[in-house]
Amino acid sequence: MRYAKITPYMFIMPMLLGLILFRFGPIVASFLISFTDWRGTRPPVFVGLGNYLEMFNSDVFWLVLLNTFNFTLLYVPGVMVLGLGLALLVNQKLKGIAVFRGIYYLPAITSMVAVALVWNWIFTARFGVLNHVLRTYLGVSNPPNWLSNPDTALLVLVIVSIWKSAGLPMMIYLAGLKGIPAYLYEAARIDGANGWQQFRHITLPMLTPVSFFVLIITLFDAFSTFEVTFAMTRGGPLNASTTLPFYIYNNAFNFFRYGFSSALAYVLMVIVMILTYINFRMRSRWVVQDAY
Amino acid sequence: MKKYFSIASAAVILSLAAAASAQDTVTLRFYTTQPEATERPMIETCAAELGINVDATFVQGGVNNLMTELRALNTGGSLPDVFWMSSGFVAEFVLDGLLLNIQEYVDRDIMPQAENYFVSAFEAGRVNGDLYAFPNHFVHTVMFYNIDAFEEAGVPLPTTDWTWEDFRSAAEALTIDKNGDGLTDQYGYYFFGRYAHIEAWVYQNNGDWLNADKTAFEPTPEAVATIEFLKSLIDDGLAPTPAEMQGLPNPFTSGLAAMWLDGSWSIDTIRSNATFRFGVAIPPRGPSWQRDIAHGWSDMYAVGAFTQHPEESWALINCLTGPNRTADLVEAGKIPVYRPVAESEAWLELDKQPANKALLLEWAEFIGPNAFTPGWGEWRGYVDGAGLQGQLDEVFNGNRSIEEALNAVRTTVTNVLNRFYSN
CATH class of the missing domain: 3.40.190.10 (Periplasmic binding protein-like II)
Known part of the structure; x- marks a missing residue:
């Protein structure tokens, strides 16, 4: 009885301590570091808002930020549409459909390095499959250097990322589709609704809670994209495909600018927080609250 | 007890x-x-x-x-x-x-x-x-060359006193469209803006990227002339653009280029991947050459x-x-x-x-200046391919002029060095 009040806390203490030491600690520390010039070879020098001012006065930062938004604007809808499309495809009652589900989910669990190698062979300029098709079958005499052209490098990363990431949303949408009561479709058919009308007025609205969830996780995914950039373009040419997470990594672990990269990380965090807040505020406008 | x-x-x-x-x-x-x-x-x-x-x-x-x-x-x-x-x-x-x-x-x-x-x-x-x-x-950086390709083209092997013109002549003879489809099947040379591909050329033309005390990016006219020469190799079709080769396995070891300048450590890689005989040569001398300088x-x-x-x-x-x-x-x-x-x-x-691996030891005697400064990896684009490397690649890809590229690098180097030297 005497220890009843603290006993539950003792049970969660290890987790709580871990959280405080290894999560909240670094979060607070990196916030403080963001106000310093620190490279680890000498004590940090307090620079006030210097890192933030340098960032906002840097052309590279604005380019990287633009790249991050462009990536997100293409990636998030791309993953959601492809995920939903695949879910609709694998929601058929066909023999061996589980195999198809497995195949479509395979990219999600494949190593990004392996994926990048394969896509490199598709997009590479001289011997790439894509340019071979463009040259040989479509008569394009001078097809683009996809990976090293500033106008196309980011687009390539978006395409590869969408292809690789659509598997998880597919599974989530599939679960959502399975949860839509069959009687809604039966009633719609009796009322004469065609397939598109059923999809537009039953499937889509009933999936809005799932879509909201997919939107949030895909948004986080977009703002933390790293592997595909690292494996395919290293952010090049000249930062044309660099997004914020990769820029943070470069500044921290290649240029050893811990203060500047911490400041970048906080800007990224604020952007993600604002977007998440907006999404939650907008939720009531398009998510059917009692869909099930 | x-x-x-x-x-x-x-x-x-x-x-x-x-x-x-x-x-x-x-x-x-x-x-x-x-x-x-x-x-x-x-x-x-x-x-x-x-x-x-x-x-x-x-x-x-x-x-x-x-x-x-x-x-x-x-x-x-x-x-x-x-x-x-x-x-x-x-x-x-x-x-x-x-x-x-x-x-x-x-x-x-x-x-x-x-x-x-x-x-x-x-x-x-x-x-x-x-x-x-x-x-x-x-x-140090040395020129690797494909002996089989040289012999097939009837080109004499590089000598220790070969010049840029000798090199260009060799590259011309080694650039071949084997099947006549209009696409080059073997280039004379391959390079991009990487430090190990560029600096040796600059030093062998008596040039430098930095001022004497390495506190500022001040490319000498000889360094600029080096980039002009390298660009001309691409313009004349003797070397592919960096963009064309991106994502491909090493063009030298795969036989797509007959010469390649890079670090001597590449010997292991070439041995493992190449199916031809290869040799090493010192980087050719430029028109402003005064003495041999190895980039090591x-x-x-x-x-x-x-x-x-x-x-x-x-x-x-x-x-x-x-x-x-x-x-x-x-x-x-x-x-x-x-x-x-x-x-x-x-x-x-x-x-x-x-077979001439001993040349590496002879060339070692000529190791001269280097461009290492605090923050070298950042301004040279060593890891991320930006900085000087990225700008040179854009020059070689035909997307910007040498002057534009070097001006951009000057700003980058100034910013990087200021961080180290200002406090």
Whole structure:
């Protein structure tokens, strides 16, 4: 009885301590570091808002930020549409459909390095499959250097990322589709609704809670994209495909600018927080609250 | 009872003596990126020879991982006694006072037997005239050429005094559209803006990227002329653009280019992948050439500035980089700094390619200036392909002028160096 009040806390203490030491600690520390010039070879020098001012006065930062938004604007809808499309495809009652589900989910669990190698062979300029098709079958005499052209490098990363990431949303949408009561479709058919009308007025609205969830996780995914950039373009040419997470990594672990990269990380965090807040505020406008 | 008491007392005294003796033995903390399989036996040999203990840590994942770890250790006040040092970081570590000046040790132990060392390879560890890191081995950039392609095209093999015009003539003869489809099947040469592809050309044309004290990006006219020459190779179809080759396996080893200038360490890679005979040549001389200058640098060991055991730390480095570093402990294209090992048949590998591997030792005598500064990796684009490398690639890809590119680099270098030198 005497220890009843603290006993539950003792049970969660290890987790709580871990959280405080290894999560909240670094979060607070990196916030403080963001106000310093620190490279680890000498004590940090307090620079006030210097890192933030340098960032906002840097052309590279604005380019990287633009790249991050462009990536997100293409990636998030791309993953959601492809995920939903695949879910609709694998929601058929066909023999061996589980195999198809497995195949479509395979990219999600494949190593990004392996994926990048394969896509490199598709997009590479001289011997790439894509340019071979463009040259040989479509008569394009001078097809683009996809990976090293500033106008196309980011687009390539978006395409590869969408292809690789659509598997998880597919599974989530599939679960959502399975949860839509069959009687809604039966009633719609009796009322004469065609397939598109059923999809537009039953499937889509009933999936809005799932879509909201997919939107949030895909948004986080977009703002933390790293592997595909690292494996395919290293952010090049000249930062044309660099997004914020990769820029943070470069500044921290290649240029050893811990203060500047911490400041970048906080800007990224604020952007993600604002977007998440907006999404939650907008939720009531398009998510059917009692869909099930 | 008295007897047992005496035995127990003796045992206690002996164990205390042993503990005291163990405490007297110096223990050095040692960090390296080198493979544990080859390094640990050497470290143990040296430790036994010197009568010290070495607590060795083998950092995986390359130099940048080690540099991150060293920064963390330094922040925690526990910089190791001895650690691996890459040329690109020496200037920064010296600037921030993390490396011990080892000039007096080198003067005492190495210079009296200077004929046994490639002294030219010491330069990468020198800052303001003093040595702060000592080479384990060194490398330089050389021209690799495909002997089979040269013979098929009837082109004479490169000589030690060949010029840019000789090189261009060879590249023209080696650029071939084998099936007549309008696409080049074999280029004379392949390169992009990487430091190991460019700097040797600049130095062999008597040019430089930086001012004399390395505090500003001031490309000499000879350096600019070098870039113009390299660009002309692409314009004339003798080399592909960097964009065309992105994402492909090495064009030289795959036979797509007949010549390729890169670090001597590439020998292992070429041996493993190429199906043709290859040789090495020194980079050709430009029109402004005055003397041969090799673009070379070293992988080194350094002593931490805060070590309590500077003498033992230096002794360990001396042991690791001397006769104990036998040829089998160094990769094929990396040259041991201890000359008798480098000149041994075991290192020269007379039964393997390139047949003229000894040229690497001759070229080592000409190692000259380098462009390493604090933040070199950042402004040179060493890791991220931006900086000077990215700008040069844009020039070679035809997307911007040389002047535009070099002006952009000037801004980058100024910003980077200002960070290091302003406070």
